[in-house]
Amino acid sequence: MTPRPADTAPPGLPGLDPRFSHVLTDARGASWHYLDNGPELAARGVVPVGTVLAVHGNPTWSYLWRRLVADAVGAAADGAPAWRVVAVDQLEMGLSQRTGEHRPLARRVADLGAFTDALGLTGPVVTLGHDWGGVVSLGWAVDHPDQLAGVALLNTAVHQPDDAPVPAPLRLALAGPVHRLGTRTTRAFLETTLALARPQLPADVAQAYRLPYLAADERGGIEGFVADIPVDGTHPSAPELHRIAAGVAALTVPAVLLWGPHDPIFSDRYLDDLVRRLPHAHVHRFSDAGHLIAEDADWTPAVLRFLAGVLSAEGSGTSGADAFTGPRGPSTSGRRTSAPEVPDPSASSDPSPSAAADESEAPFVPLWAALDARADDDAAAVLDMTTATSKKGADGRPFTASWRALDRQVRRVAAGLHGIGVRRGDRVSLLVEPGPTLTALVYACLRIGAVVVVADAGLGVRGLTRAQRGAWPRFVVAQRKGLAAARALGWPGVRVSAEPLAPAVRRALGVAHELVDVARAGEGRPLPPEPGPEDEAAVLFTSGSTGPAKGVVYRHAELSALRDALAAHFDVGPETGLVTGFAPFALLGPALGTRSVTPVMDVSSPATLTARAVADAVTASDARIVFLSPAAILNVVDTAADLDDADRAALARVRTFLSTGAPISAELLASAAALMPAATPHTPYGMTECLLVTDITLDGIRDAASAPDAGVCVGRPVADGEVLVSALDDDGAATGAPSPAPGVLGEVLVRAGHLKERYDRLWLTDLAAERDTPPGRWHRTGDVGHLDDQGRLWIEGRLAHVLRTADGPLAPVGPEQHVERVPEVRRAAVVGVGPAGVQQAVAVVETVDPASGTARRPLRPGLAPDDLAAAVRAASPVPLAAVLVVPRMPTDVRHNSKIDRTRLAGWADRVLTGGRVGRP
Numbered sequence: 009m010t011p012r013p014a015d016t017a018p019p020g021l022p023g024l025d026p027r028f029s030h031v032l033t034d035a036r037g038a039s040w041h042y043l044d045n046g047p048e049l050a051a052r053g054v055v056p057v058g059t060v061l062a063v064h065g066n067p068t069w070s071y072l073w074r075r076l077v078a079d080a081v082g083a084a085a086d087g088a089p090a091w092r093v094v095a096v097d098q099l100e101m102g103l104s105q106r107t108g109e110h111r112p113l114a115r116r117v118a119d120l121g122a123f124t125d126a127l128g129l130t131g132p133v134v135t136l137g138h139d140w141g142g143v144v145s146l147g148w149a150v151d152h153p154d155q156l157a158g159v160a161l162l163n164t165a166v167h168q169p170d171d172a173p174v175p176a177p178l179r180l181a182l183a184g185p186v187h188r189l190g191t192r193t194t195r196a197f198l199e200t201t202l203a204l205a206r207p208q209l210p211a212d213v214a215q216a217y218r219l220p221y222l223a224a225d226e227r228g229g230i231e232g233f234v235a236d237i238p239v240d241g242t243h244p245s246a247p248e249l250h251r252i253a254a255g256v257a258a259l260t261v262p263a264v265l266l267w268g269p270h271d272p273i274f275s276d277r278y279l280d281d282l283v284r285r286l287p288h289a290h291v292h293r294f295s296d297a298g299h300l301i302a303e304d305a306d307w308t309p310a311v312l313r314f315l316a317g318v319l320s321a322e323g324s325g326t327s328g329a330d331a332f333t334g335p336r337g338p339s340t341s342g343r344r345t346s347a348p349e350v351p352d353p354s355a356s357s358d359p360s361p362s363a364a365a366d367e368s369e370a371p372f373v374p375l376w377a378a379l380d381a382r383a384d385d386d387a388a389a390v391l392d393m394t395t396a397t398s399k400k401g402a403d404g405r406p407f408t409a410s411w412r413a414l415d416r417q418v419r420r421v422a423a424g425l426h427g428i429g430v431r432r433g434d435r436v437s438l439l440v441e442p443g444p445t446l447t448a449l450v451y452a453c454l455r456i457g458a459v460v461v462v463a464d465a466g467l468g469v470r471g472l473t474r475a476q477r478g479a480w481p482r483f484v485v486a487q488r489k490g491l492a493a494a495r496a497l498g499w500p501g502v503r504v505s506a507e508p509l510a511p512a513v514r515r516a517l518g519v520a521h522e523l524v525d526v527a528r529a530g531e532g533r534p535l536p537p538e539p540g541p542e543d544e545a546a547v548l549f550t551s552g553s554t555g556p557a558k559g560v561v562y563r564h565a566e567l568s569a570l571r572d573a574l575a576a577h578f579d580v581g582p583e584t585g586l587v588t589g590f591a592p593f594a595l596l597g598p599a600l601g602t603r604s605v606t607p608v609m610d611v612s613s614p615a616t617l618t619a620r621a622v623a624d625a626v627t628a629s630d631a632r633i634v635f636l637s638p639a640a641i642l643n644v645v646d647t648a649a650d651l652d653d654a655d656r657a658a659l660a661r662v663r664t665f666l667s668t669g670a671p672i673s674a675e676l677l678a679s680a681a682a683l684m685p686a687a688t689p690h691t692p693y694g695m696t697e698c699l700l701v702t703d704i705t706l707d708g709i710r711d712a713a714s715a716p717d718a719g720v721c722v723g724r725p726v727a728d729g730e731v732l733v734s735a736l737d738d739d740g741a742a743t744g745a746p747s748p749a750p751g752v753l754g755e756v757l758v759r760a761g762h763l764k765e766r767y768d769r770l771w772l773t774d775l776a777a778e779r780d781t782p783p784g785r786w787h788r789t790g791d792v793g794h795l796d797d798q799g800r801l802w803i804e805g806r807l808a809h810v811l812r813t814a815d816g817p818l819a820p821v822g823p824e825q826h827v828e829r830v831p832e833v834r835r836a837a838v839v840g841v842g843p844a845g846v847q848q849a850v851a852v853v854e855t856v857d858p859a860s861g862t863a864r865r866p867l868r869p870g871l872a873p874d875d876l877a878a879a880v881r882a883a884s885p886v887p888l889a890a891v892l893v894v895p896r897m898p899t900d901v902r903h904n905s906k907i908d909r910t911r912l913a914g915w916a917d918r919v920l921t922g923g924r925v926g927r928p
Contacts, residue, residue: 065139
């Protein structure tokens with residue numbers, strides 16, 4: 009190789025101002041190219057508060073960081089604290105010097121130190137790295153603790169697990185003759201990396217990345233970088249990698265991890281390792297981004313937001329980790345923290361005199377306390393109806409676990425799980441159908457401090473895969489179907505079979521343990537210390553009905569608060585009994601100290617629940633409370649004719665009936681209530697983030713029917729819950745100060761003792777959910793609605809579904825309710841078509857036979873027949889640009905009832921602009 013000195017970037021590279029390009033020679037004579045916005049800040053008379061030291065990986069160069077270099081200047085011009093950004097090209101890479109020398113990891117870390125010495129860099133410094141530049145930047149961070157103020161990372165790794173191979177693309181690049189051919193002789197490695205961008209890079213941007221590597225003798229650094237990958241412990245760079253990894257685990261400065269999950273090189277396996285080493289770090293996974301996250305995602309605002317938190321840490325006089333600690337303990341994996349914070353509204357905006365008291369002063373009672381209290385009770389605790397063919401069958405008796413047996417099994421499983429290596433904070437994914445086995449597993453995990461990951465089958469294969477890889481559990485306990493999916497789709501976690509398997513099947517599925525052996529090994533063994541209220545307890549995934557399913561993290565404190573709210577509001581006692589045809593509440597029976605039963609149904613499809621199955625469950629458990637989802641109610645009502653006198657007598661003993669998960673009409677609730685004539689029907693409002701917010705009875709719904717308000721009345725807050733509304737502006741954005749004022753259309757904000765702790769590894773989503781909220785723990789729900797003068801909440805749709813018309817924002821539910829009064833309309837969705845600000849309302853309807861009220865012969869999707877369109881227009885309170893018809897509304901899988909208005913809007917726009925009709 010011919011040595012070549014460093015050079016500045018040529019003009020004309022897209023997005024890169026050549027004024028930021030500089031060359032520096034260090035004390036050893038090595039010449040470096042780097043981007044630096046410091047001179048530009050100085051020219052503006054701005055003094056930086058700190059420096060970001062950005063290090064690229066292989067085979068990129070400092071061009072990767074061009075947006076941050078420029079955006080930091082723009083932020084300073086807008087009045088934000090000014091940060092100098094120095095983005096260096098490593099030697100043999102980019103536009104820095106080509107020496108022809110091999111530079112293993114330890115040398116690259118030393119090189120970076122020589123560069124910063126020559127630059128005269130002083131603290132505070134935040135390191136920023138991507139790919140193998142992440143490791144090099146962390147090496148500098150570990151070696152410069154006095155200057156270090158924080159660390160920021162994009163997809164990278166500091167540790168290669170012993171039980172996992174190096175990623176396939178790197179194995180290929182390292183393979184024999186392929187190594188030099190793919191990395192240096194040709195541009196294969198470079199081109200493969202650029203092809204990982206999502207979406208494809210613009211041609212001029214891709215050419216800018218190629219610029220330093222056009223000739224083979226310019227690509228020696230690429231070859232050397234690949235050769236320096238520590239594939240195992242015998243590699244020469246392994247000791248340095250281990251040194252850096254250990255040093256990272258000792259860092260206490262603020263940290264942020266921004267991740268692209270679609271990365272075939274640095275998968276979520278490496279993110280999980282970094283989270284364990286930096287448990288206080290903020291984490292955000294950009295769902296659509298991959299390896300080139302700096303090109304795939306709008307990531308610079310996140311870094312600038314993070315830097316504001318670093319300043320808070322510096323100015324607080326505390327350590328960085330302390331400054332990034334919320335009032336309930338250290339920040340873990342992106343949890344809510346005290347920095348960075350948005351400015352609080354004035355205290356007068358909070359209507360509650362108890363706004364500062366976020367935590368109950370009552371002593372913490374763990375979720376398993378009732379199970380402990382009834383450990384010697386031989387009464388039934390959990391009933392499994394799936395073992396009973398029918399109560400009319402030969403036997404028909406369900407499997408029943410007593411409190412004594414359940415307590416013993418929970419303790420056996422808990423000790424056994426601890427014996428195979430499950431520790432406090434470890435995530436355990438449970439892919440087991442509701443019943444005694446799942447119940448025992450949940451309480452066993454909670455008892456030893458493991459974090460239960462719950463993502464139901466309703467998410468589908470793709471959604472489940474996204475959830476499993478996002479949560480990255482260390483263990484997965486599953487039945488055969490779940491184990492097969494885990495094996496085929498490469499889901500993470502040590503596999504434990506929830507059912508016995510033949511040895512050949514066990515080997516084929518990669519099962520390390522069987523639950524029966526785990527429980528047997530735990531017999532009589534002592535349990536580890538119990539977790540406390542601040543410890544994480546569960547990651548529950550949302551339904552995915554409004555975007556990719558999100559993991560919602562609950563601590564033990566919040567789950568216990570939910571139990572207490574349910575027990576108090578619905579008067580649950582030891583002899584109440586609970587039929588749970590709604591998955592989120594199927595496991596609360598033992599926590600509430602009452603027997604519980606899940607009726608025969610496909611838990612991934614609530615609409616499979618029948619009236620006979622509900623009656624069977626009530627009979628078997630003598631339950632007084634029945635939980636059903638809205639989708640389940642539809643089929644229960646439709647199959648009521650199958651009930652006999654004994655069934656109806658059993659249902660007549662129910663005193664409380666609840667439907668939750670999505671709004672339900674008074675007519676449907678009344679139809680279900682007719683099957684349980686002695687029960688008070690309730691329809692609580694909540695979400696995965698806060699499972700119980702408000703509640704209303706059927707009588708309350710009927711009383712609200714005479715009100716002029718639009719939307720679905722969901723009642724008043726439950727327990728210690730509170731509700732505020734942030735008014736919508738003319739653009740449909742929720743910008744108003746949160747207020748309890750009646751009649752204001754806006755985004756609904758909630759808070760309660762059982763509100764989630766945070767979203768899992770979605771730091772930016774957390775910030776958005778807590779934007780401009782009053783003091784205390786509040787959550788922006790994404791729902792729109794209003795409060796009335798009686799303090800009742802009315803839901804009018806989702807924020808993302810608000811139409812932005814020329815007359816201002818229009819929420820869809822009110823008009824939909826009017827359209828659904830047309831006898832031929834079963835369900836309706838009002839969506840907007842056209843540009844924002846001048847959108848036109850379009851009604852999309854699903855029809856029924858008006859004579860019988862049952863589904864009619866499906867109409868072809870497209871424009872509605874003239875008579876139907878005229879009736880719908882006459883009923884609608886807003887002008888409609890068109891009326892369209894679909895055979896069946898697209899809905900979410902979990903509830904089978906939440907209409908996908910975004911999907912319908914896209915379909916309606918396509919139909920009305922002459923595109924292919926098809927089905928939405």
